[in-house]
Amino acid sequence: MLIETENLSYKYPRGKDNALNGINVTINKGEFTAVVGHNGSGKSTLAKHFNALLLPDAGVVTVDGVETANQGQLFNIRTKIGMVFQNPDNQIVGTVVEEDVAFGPENLGIAPDEIARRVDKALATVDMEQYRKRAPHQLSGGQKQRVSIAGILAMNPECIVLDEATSMLDPKGRKELLQAMTSLNKSGTTIVNITHFMEEAAIADRVIIMKDGNILLDGTPREVFADREILLNAGLDVPPVSRFVKEIAGLGLEINDNVISEQECVEAIETLLNR
Amino acid sequence: MLKDITIGQYYPSVSFVHNLDPRTKLLLSFVFIASVFIARPYNIGYAIIILMTGALYIISKIPVKMIFKGLKPIIPIIIFTVVINLLFLNGEIVEIRWIDGETVPLRWWIFKITYEGINYAVTIIIRISCLIAGTSLLTYTTRPMELTDAIETLLSPLKKIKVPVHEFAMMMTIALRFIPTLIDETDKIMSAQKARGACLDNGTLIQRAKALIPILIPLMISAFRRADELALAMECRCYNGGEGRTKFKQLRISARDMVAASVMILFLSLVIIVNKFNIGWFLV
DSSP: OOEEEEEEEEOOTTOSSOSEEEEEEEEOTTOEEEEEEOTTSSHHHHHHHHTTSSOOSEEEEEETTEETTOGGGHHHHHHHEEEEOSOGGGGOOOSSHHHHHHHHHHHTTOOHHHHHHHHHHHHHHTTOGGGTTSOGGGSOHHHHHHHHHHHHHTTOOSEEEEESTTTTSOHHHHHHHHHHHHHHHHTTOEEEEEESOHHHHHTSSEEEEEETTEEEEEEOHHHHHTOHHHHHHTTOOOOHHHHHHHHHHHTTOOOOOOOOSHHHHHHHHHHHHHO | OGGGOOSTTOOOOOOTTTTSOHHHHHHHHHHHHHHHHHOOTTSTHHHHHHHHHHHHHHHTTOOTHHHHHHHGGGHHHHHHHHHHHHHHOOSOBOEEEOTTSOEEEOEETTEEOBHHHHHHHHHHHHHHHHHHHHHHHHHHHSOHHHHHHHHHHHHGGGGGGTOOHHHHHHHHHHHHHHHHHHHHHHHHHHHHHHHTTOOOSSSOHHHHHHHHHHHHHHHHHHHHHHHHHHHHHHHHTTOOSSTTOOOSSOOOOOHHHHHHHHHHHHHHHHHHHHHHHTTTGGGO
16 A cells, blocks of 8 residues: 555644544555545545645554655655646746756756656656647646646656646646546556546546545445435535436436446447347 | 747847857856956957957847847937037037138037047947847847856855855746746736726826736736745655755756857957057057
């Protein structure tokens, strides 16, 4: 396991209630997890505990066996757990794409030729090599977020936490970013995607539903989407495709109503029509 | 519309000067400035300076019209100093001989035109023009980022006496990075305020200045928010000041820089020699 929280509680200095109430969660190496919740559910607060941006008021967070409260290991923890934020404009430091990707490795004091190798590799991974000399403001939102991912990849992380990284993107940019996440996960990087889009939860291996600082559900997308009542209670809903086939099934038609992706929905409708 | 502005005055081109190390260019600019101040108008010193400025522009493949573009903003200053010197400097007053043989000194009320005044006015025109043209060449041929890097490296010995050189360079970098982003944002805020009926383009000067307030305040607030988020993102990427940091883009001194330095030192020596022995005074 990579990240483990034990009875993690946290309250913001000016907050009324606890943002997190005794969270116990384990993120394993190589997993693709989506953390979903309504605004104020504590999902971003949880994410900020994964790389020691916030330290628990009570309980313990460990990354690869190291406690995040251990200040001496801060660089080590932040190198292992990279983070991509919501606003694509506010996390790019360099005036040129490749300089921004090099920013993390520079901070770690890595030798220049090794940095060059890492920058090449990271840009190739997110498919942004042809933009390496561009200025950030010449890129689209999705491209900027891919540059941010490359900046983290260049630090050779174990895990990337995306804190609502898709929420400011247009549908095209979001699709690009989700593809990047899936392919990174296939090559072995642990992904934690914090989001409020259920469609994004569907492509993860594991979904954690949060409400009011508690974990409501934790399981595969199929398991989680099965319980629509709990989701509605958390201010969420199953993805539109799942709802759609459920409605068709409600009309008395024989359709596979256990559907979580567009692909499965298309297949289900095809089998229905061929019957 | 605001998006089209260029940051700095970089003039993209491929030339000997563009390819020089920014540190070399920065230091040699000082050599050039020194030469301009050493040269005197009483001999061929100024001719050498003017020729050199022209030659540098040709080598850099920068069109000569860029010299005038650089000079434009300071023309009022030049005219002002020239007029003041021309009219008020003490010395031998110029006399004009009319056709009938009568000589009239050029003097009226408190104004007078003297030989020294004319001399000094010409000196100022040449000196300021060459100074601006020469130093603009540095910004025409060097990207702002390269310049920041050069300043950081050249000033790095000052770190020993606790001058925050790295922090200064980082601030410059972030400022350069965010200028286009903030310009974009200004554009959006202006459109938003216009859509709400704000009148930005007409009215008296005071009215227009007042109309800027609803644009500047949201811009400031958003800039602070951006700063906050950027700081968080930088922390996540292990930024911890300049200590123990390496540089991806290494500045390298090559043979090219040696050649450029030699030429400029030769030029400086020539100016000094011409000045010292007053070579060519009879030509002027």
